[in-house]
Amino acid sequence: MYLPGYYEYSCRVKIVAGHDALEGIPALLRHVGARRPLLVTDKGVAGAGLVDIVRQAIGDRLEIGAVADDVPPDSDLKVVHRLSALYRENGCDAMIAVGGGSVMDTAKGINIVVSERAEDLMKFSGSGALKRPLKPLIAVPTTAGTGSEVTLVAVIKDHERHLKMAFVSFFLLPDAAILDSRMTLSLPAPITASTGMDALTHAVEAYYCLSKNPLSDVTALAAIRLISGNLLKVVRKPSDREGRLAMANAATLAGMAFSNSMVGMVHTLGHATGSVCGVPHGVCMAILLPYGLEYNRHKREVVMGELLFPIGGPGIYGQTAPEDRTNRVIAYVRQLNEDLHEMTGGRHARFLGEVIDREGNPAVPRERLPDIARTALGDGSIFYNPEDLDYDDLLMVLEAAWEGMPLDSGRIRKG
Numbered sequence: 001m002y003l004p005g006y007y008e009y010s011c012r013v014k015i016v017a018g019h020d021a022l023e024g025i026p027a028l029l030r031h032v033g034a035r036r037p038l039l040v041t042d043k044g045v046a047g048a049g050l051v052d053i054v055r056q057a058i059g060d061r062l063e064i065g066a067v068a069d070d071v072p073p074d075s076d077l078k079v080v081h082r083l084s085a086l087y088r089e090n091g092c093d094a095m096i097a098v099g100g101g102s103v104m105d106t107a108k109g110i111n112i113v114v115s116e117r118a119e120d121l122m123k124f125s126g127s128g129a130l131k132r133p134l135k136p137l138i139a140v141p142t143t144a145g146t147g148s149e150v151t152l153v154a155v156i157k158d159h160e161r162h163l164k165m166a167f168v169s170f171f172l173l174p175d176a177a178i179l180d181s182r183m184t185l186s187l188p189a190p191i192t193a194s195t196g197m198d199a200l201t202h203a204v205e206a207y208y209c210l211s212k213n214p215l216s217d218v219t220a221l222a223a224i225r226l227i228s229g230n231l232l233k234v235v236r237k238p239s240d241r242e243g244r245l246a247m248a249n250a251a252t253l254a255g256m257a258f259s260n261s262m263v264g265m266v267h268t269l270g271h272a273t274g275s276v277c278g279v280p281h282g283v284c285m286a287i288l289l290p291y292g293l294e295y296n297r298h299k300r301e302v303v304m305g306e307l308l309f310p311i312g313g314p315g316i317y318g319q320t321a322p323e324d325r326t327n328r329v330i331a332y333v334r335q336l337n338e339d340l341h342e343m344t345g346g347r348h349a350r351f352l353g354e355v356i357d358r359e360g361n362p363a364v365p366r367e368r369l370p371d372i373a374r375t376a377l378g379d380g381s382i383f384y385n386p387e388d389l390d391y392d393d394l395l396m397v398l399e400a401a402w403e404g405m406p407l408d409s410g411r412i413r414k415g
């Protein structure tokens with residue numbers, strides 16, 4: 001619930017960052033009394049050789065109890081239960097998650113099941129259901145996007161019901177986050193682009209949503225500065241280790257921001273689009289971010305204008321009239337999507353009608369927009385958006401985002 005002036009901020013996660021940060025894993029696990037972790041990952045991450053790099057860095061200083069490498073995109077309720085059984089059968093006592101948000105959130109889900117001896121993970125969905133600390137978890141992000149390595153959130157999909165469920169608790173914060181530049185060098189350009197836009201969205205929504213606070217502001221602004229200086233660089237030159245580390249830091253900073261401020265309508269609509277049409281989270285964020293800015297600007301003109309400082313630097317910020325700053329921020333986000341589209345050979349989608357699925361078919365048929373709008377009404381992030389949204393408002397935004405047209409300012413609710 002949003003109460004003006006009141007906030008809580010917590011990030012107990014130990015962050016270890018650098019070009020050889022992985023080497024610290026055995027000591028970190030020993031420190032929390034764990035000796036036999038389950039390593040959770042997915043086929044894409046393992047296939048890129050990243051599990052081998054982690055194993056090499058650990059050497060014989062730690063015994064891996066088992067490796068689970070079949071986490072699907074967006075995680076999965078059934079997989080969480082199956083991997084929880086694997087954890088128990090192999091006498092594991094901790095977890096190392098090596099992957100993007102899908103893997104890290106799966107590990108958080110397994111952690112709930114094994115720590116709480118839960119028969120049904122869904123009983124712990126929503127906020128505040130967890131009452132005590134879970135097993136040790138070390139998160140090694142291999143995308144620079146979700147920030148799940150420092151968030152109190154897990155998003156787990158029930159693929160059968162086409163539902164993405166959120167779990168929110170301070171006990172879901174991992175014990176440590178390892179940001180190692182080796183982990184994102186292999187990330188393909190379109191995923192680098194969309195996950196980078198996910199991190200940018202976390203920071204921007206954290207900065208203008210209702211429960212922004214002085215501490216989330218600091219990490220959000222730092223994240224935006226790093227992303228605007230490095231996202232295009234790493235898409236252009238994937239082997240840029242400094243740029244990769246900067247993006248990893250940015251995603252973590254943005255995660256710290258939104259984990260302590262929440263987000264708004266970009267996530268409301270993005271979660272719903274992901275649930276109904278299976279579009280990857282970062283792709284939804286990239287497309288919808290300009291619409292979140294446009295829809296809320298009458299409530300947040302000054303705050304949004306401040307974002308020009310980390311985006312453009314003090315020179316551009318100082319030379320831009322205050323009433324033009326928000327226009328420039330929105331234009332920057334739109335141009336960033338255009339540049340990423342061009343640099344990825346058209347694989348970074350700019351509007352919902354342009355997104356294609358794995359088979360090359362349109363991923364978001366226009367006739368599904370009403371379903372998405374209805375699903376979005378049930379998403380908790382809607383309560384933190386500065387301006388209210390009902391079904392018609394959500395559909396109006398989705399229709400504009402489907403075509404890639406700016407919002408008709410005359411149709412925006414002005415509450």
Ligand code: NAD
Nearest residue numbers: 044045074100101102142143146148151153155186187281
């Ligand atoms: P992802 O984890 O689904 O990974 C996307 C693809 O990239 C996968 O195929 C994976 O194999 C591949 N990949 C990942 N790292 C790679 C690397 N270094 N080299 C080569 N391939 C690599 O994508 P994501 O965007 O990181 O995570 C999305 C999920 O995270 C969604 O389910 C979303 O809802 C959730 N999420 C969670 C939070 C949170 O706070 N818990 C926040 C935002 C999003």
